[in-house]
Amino acid sequence: MPDPDGRITVYYDGVCPRCVRDRENYERLDPEAGKQVEWFDITGRDQELIDLGIDPRKALTELHIRTPDGRILSELDAYCVLLARIPRYRLLGIIIGLPLFRPLASWLYHRWVIRRLKREGRL
Numbered sequence: 001m002p003d004p005d006g007r008i009t010v011y012y013d014g015v016c017p018r019c020v021r022d023r024e025n026y027e028r029l030d031p032e033a034g035k036q037v038e039w040f041d042i043t044g045r046d047q048e049l050i051d052l053g054i055d056p057r058k059a060l061t062e063l064h065i066r067t068p069d070g071r072i073l074s075e076l077d078a079y080c081v082l083l084a085r086i087p088r089y090r091l092l093g094i095i096i097g098l099p100l101f102r103p104l105a106s107w108l109y110h111r112w113v114i115r116r117l118k119r120e121g122r123l
Contacts, residue, residue: 007036009066011059014041030086061113
């Protein structure tokens with residue numbers, strides 16, 4: 001479902017303190033960009049995620065976004081789109097998307113998320 005206002009929807013883990021802080025930082029760093037983002041807490045919303053075509057377990061372990069044209073992107077593709085909306089982070093979004101850095105960034109991200117979820121007893 002496309003968003004005529006050009007907003008993206010970010011599916012995030014509202015139980016994760018770091019994820020909530022990241023959301024707050026995003027909104028603080030660029031309030032204008034923050035207005036172009038709809039935040040969707042995935043906690044307890046498995047059926048809604050399934051209806052959107054998002055595996056709830058993957059939503060827990062990978063960032064997902066819905067682009068203004070309705071596409072669902074995950075992991076680093078999602079981060080690149082999100083970071084591109086904040087001028088001071090655009091370069092970082094480009095770098096983590098480069099073929100040389102992408103595998104390492106993906107591995108580090110997954111390692112961090114899996115460790116966090118196991119520590120919290122959610123995996």
